[in-house]
Amino acid sequence: MYRNLLKLRYAYQPQPTQLTPIKMTVREAINLAMDEELAHDPNVFLIGEEVGQYQGAYKVSKGLFQKYGGDRIIDTPITEAGFTGISVGAALYGLKPIVEFMTWNFAMQAIDHIINSAAKAHYMSAGDQKASIVFRGINGATAYVAAQHSQCFASWYSNVPGLIVLSPYDCDDAKSLLKAAIRNPNPVVFLENEILYSESFELSAEARDPNYIAPIGKAKVMRKGDHVTIVAFSKMVEYSLRAAEQLFREGISCEVINLRSLRPLDRDTILESVKKTGRVVCVEEGWPQSGIGAEIAALIMEGGAFKYLDAPIQRVTGVEVPTPYAFNLEAISFPKTEQIVDAVLNVLKGAR
Amino acid sequence: MKHFMRFSKISKAFKEVPSQYVYQINPIKNFEPIKQFRVIDLEGNLVAKEYNNIPKEILNQIFELMISIEEMDNLLYMSQRQGKISFYMTSFGETATTVGTTAALQPQDFIFPQYREQGSFMWRGFTIEQIVNQCIGNHLDGGKGRQMPVHYGSKDLNIVTVSSPLTTQVPQASGAGYGFRVNGENKIAATWFGEGAASEGDFHSAMNFAQTLKCQTLFLCRNNHYAISTPTDDQFRGDTIAGKAPAYGMRTLKIDGNDLLAVYNGVKYAREEIIKNKEPFFIEFITYRIGDHSTSDHSVLYRSQEEIDSWKSGNNPINRLGLFLKKQGLRQFNDDHDNQIRKDVRNRVIAALKHGSEQQSPSIQDLFTDVYDEVLPHLQEQYTELREHLTKYKDQYPINKFKGGL
Numbered sequence: 001m002y003r004n005l006l007k008l009r010y011a012y013q014p015q016p017t018q019l020t021p022i023k024m025t026v027r028e029a030i031n032l033a034m035d036e037e038l039a040h041d042p043n044v045f046l047i048g049e050e051v052g053q054y055q056g057a058y059k060v061s062k063g064l065f066q067k068y069g070g071d072r073i074i075d076t077p078i079t080e081a082g083f084t085g086i087s088v089g090a091a092l093y094g095l096k097p098i099v100e101f102m103t104w105n106f107a108m109q110a111i112d113h114i115i116n117s118a119a120k121a122h123y124m125s126a127g128d129q130k131a132s133i134v135f136r137g138i139n140g141a142t143a144y145v146a147a148q149h150s151q152c153f154a155s156w157y158s159n160v161p162g163l164i165v166l167s168p169y170d171c172d173d174a175k176s177l178l179k180a181a182i183r184n185p186n187p188v189v190f191l192e193n194e195i196l197y198s199e200s201f202e203l204s205a206e207a208r209d210p211n212y213i214a215p216i217g218k219a220k221v222m223r224k225g226d227h228v229t230i231v232a233f234s235k236m237v238e239y240s241l242r243a244a245e246q247l248f249r250e251g252i253s254c255e256v257i258n259l260r261s262l263r264p265l266d267r268d269t270i271l272e273s274v275k276k277t278g279r280v281v282c283v284e285e286g287w288p289q290s291g292i293g294a295e296i297a298a299l300i301m302e303g304g305a306f307k308y309l310d311a312p313i314q315r316v317t318g319v320e321v322p323t324p325y326a327f328n329l330e331a332i333s334f335p336k337t338e339q340i341v342d343a344v345l346n347v348l349k350g351a352r
Numbered sequence: 353m354k355h356f357m358r359f360s361k362i363s364k365a366f367k368e369v370p371s372q373y374v375y376q377i378n379p380i381k382n383f384e385p386i387k388q389f390r391v392i393d394l395e396g397n398l399v400a401k402e403y404n405n406i407p408k409e410i411l412n413q414i415f416e417l418m419i420s421i422e423e424m425d426n427l428l429y430m431s432q433r434q435g436k437i438s439f440y441m442t443s444f445g446e447t448a449t450t451v452g453t454t455a456a457l458q459p460q461d462f463i464f465p466q467y468r469e470q471g472s473f474m475w476r477g478f479t480i481e482q483i484v485n486q487c488i489g490n491h492l493d494g495g496k497g498r499q500m501p502v503h504y505g506s507k508d509l510n511i512v513t514v515s516s517p518l519t520t521q522v523p524q525a526s527g528a529g530y531g532f533r534v535n536g537e538n539k540i541a542a543t544w545f546g547e548g549a550a551s552e553g554d555f556h557s558a559m560n561f562a563q564t565l566k567c568q569t570l571f572l573c574r575n576n577h578y579a580i581s582t583p584t585d586d587q588f589r590g591d592t593i594a595g596k597a598p599a600y601g602m603r604t605l606k607i608d609g610n611d612l613l614a615v616y617n618g619v620k621y622a623r624e625e626i627i628k629n630k631e632p633f634f635i636e637f638i639t640y641r642i643g644d645h646s647t648s649d650h651s652v653l654y655r656s657q658e659e660i661d662s663w664k665s666g667n668n669p670i671n672r673l674g675l676f677l678k679k680q681g682l683r684q685f686n687d688d689h690d691n692q693i694r695k696d697v698r699n700r701v702i703a704a705l706k707h708g709s710e711q712q713s714p715s716i717q718d719l720f721t722d723v724y725d726e727v728l729p730h731l732q733e734q735y736t737e738l739r740e741h742l743t744k745y746k747d748q749y750p751i752n753k754f755k756g757g758l
Binding site for chain 1 (some may be wrong): 376437439489490493496497498499500501503515516517519549552553554579580581582586587588614637647653654676713714716718719723730731734738741742744745748749753756
């Protein structure tokens with residue numbers, strides 16, 4: 001298999017990219033990012049189960065196998081530990097794998113390779129071994145798939161030094177962050193969301209440029225506001241924006257921050273916002289203990305914004321149970337607009 | 353202390369054994385495939401007479417269950433397309449393996465399924481209603497609505513609950529089999545997995561451990577030629593999965609999985625060997641996945657209809673068993689009766705779907721139970737908070753759909 005990968009260095013000529021359309025689904029944006037990077041750098045390849053001839057388990061890699069062939073879009077036997085290990089090895093050699101997990105839930109079978117090999121290699125080898133590798137897949141709730149397909153791994157991976165952890169929301173995020181991830185010489189964990197795959201967003205003129213890559217470690221203020229800061233990432237950004245709209249009609253102005261980068265966290269943007277509003281609501285799909293909200297609470301304390309707080313921080317998280325399957329139980333297991341509105345009102349209690 | 357004693361007793365001193373050496377480079381390159389054990393041919397004719405020893409009642413029960421499962425699978429697949437359940441996995445073409453195996457095991461034997469073993473469940477008594485309620489996830493579901501469709505289990509029937517991550521059940525079966533041996537029990541741990549799942553690392557550790565630690569484990573690989581869209585050629589090389597087992601030092605059988613009598617006899621033999629020798633056994637069934645991988649799959653995208661039809665008509669377990677029973681005069685009933693069985697099953701599934709969809713969801717409390725053995729204080733608090741939230745926004749949530757309401 002390594003012999004095949006060696007051939008890639010010499011065989012492939014980049015194809016010219018086409019004009020990007022303006023509105024597209026997140027799935028298409030990810031596909032476009034991979035397409036552009038596969039064309040741009042012959043060392044990039046995609047590997048995973050069903051990514052090639054089947055066009056991807058969630059059709060994210062549609063058309064890539066036909067375009068780039070089986071040497072660059074690699075279908076593997078069923079073993080996450082196997083193909084992740086192989087890919088980390090290829091990355092240490094100097095290639096640039098994009099490893100697709102059918103879901104981050106299955107990546108637990110390969111987590112030793114991600115953390116003990118990829119994340120720590122550069123440090124342990126005193127800079128000799130670089131692993132320019134992207135691990136991507138769907139993360140968090142997907143609807144009707146119960147406990148073993150619904151866990152959010154944001155806090156696990158964002159805990160590890162040596163990893164970059166990104167989680168896009170819209171098409172701009174998906175395309176420009178994935179391109180940045182692929183070009184970055186460090187190992188990147190890219191947490192996507194299955195429900196967002198089918199949602200359409202406008203791809204901005206900036207993100208349409210095939211040479212544009214997003215800065216890693218920068219959050220995006222999706223909506224400016226003065227009364228409360230809502231911090232979220234991935235699908236929760238959508239609910240936060242809806243909550244902000246609903247609250248705006250009641251005279252409450254919310255600033256919604258889309259984190260985009262979980263490691264490194266954009267502390268400056270968060271702290272600046274907190275100093276302005278004095279009230280914070282953190283939203284995440286994952287479980288509360290040791291979650292992203294817990295980290296944000298700590299960094300606000302430590303970052304000099306404590307004296308600007310007018311109320312304790314509110315966290316909105318998933319219910320602290322393995323995700324049940326029954327539709328109605330699942331529907332009350334994850335945060336939606338109502339819970340975020342409630343949390344904002346709570347954090348404002350006594351303020352009006 | 354015990355370890356030191358072991359080291360002093362076993363002598364690993366070097367001893368020259370001339371017969372161990374060869375004087376030319378002659379690598380092993382011939383992977384002669386193990387042949388499949390068969391009792392009846394494609395037309396149901398007996399070709400291994402000494403294995404025609406299964407009681408008539410059992411054969412008929414097996415046949416009737418196989419045709420019932422076919423009807424049930426058909427209906428539940430369609431009900432997913434109609435939006436009545438969210439997901440399903442059919443077992444077309446593979447029921448001789450599951451039903452035949454379970455019939456040959458003892459009721460106290462543990463089964464660790466993968467996900468396509470409705471045959472195993474139903475042979476032991478799991479009902480259509482239990483399956484449908486689990487797929488719907490209503491309050492009647494024994495699993496309290498916690499799991500995706502087809503992820504059922506039953507402590508009473510000694511079948512461990514289906515778990516999504518592939519192959520994790522296989523080392524678990526090695527562990528259970530180890531426990532049975534150490535406790536001297538007349539029990540085995542039988543585990544199912546597909547030829548694709550056998551690529552996972554867990555398969556290899558499980559096999560190695562079972563033979564090295566001597567576990568009463570029966571490994572059952574169902575090679576149905578496809579792992580979602582991945583054909584066997586892209587999954588592995590060498591002599592299928594059975595070819596790997598002797599390398600672990602394990603007794604191995606390859607069986608024609610669409611031949612019910614071969615399946616039954618082979619599994620019965622394997623079980624006896626496991627209990628007698630207190631060592632694991634490996635069986636690979638060669639069969640074919642006539643249906644799609646699941647309702648999320650459309651298999652004609654990666655294989656031809658001609659290929660599917662060739663197995664459906666040319667090597668079909670139900671047809672082969674039916675023909676055998678007729679030719680031997682063992683079939684208790686005629687075709688009309690069989691059609692009636694199919695009709696009854698269809699009606700039963702339809703009634704179960706209707707009844708099941710009218711039922712309420714599991715209660716809101718059940719969101720918090722069973723995380724631990726008791727509901728810990730932090731969960732109790734979260735339950736209280738949730739109830740307050742639901743009370744406040746009563747009109748935004750379908751409260752009456754939960755058993756016990758608020």
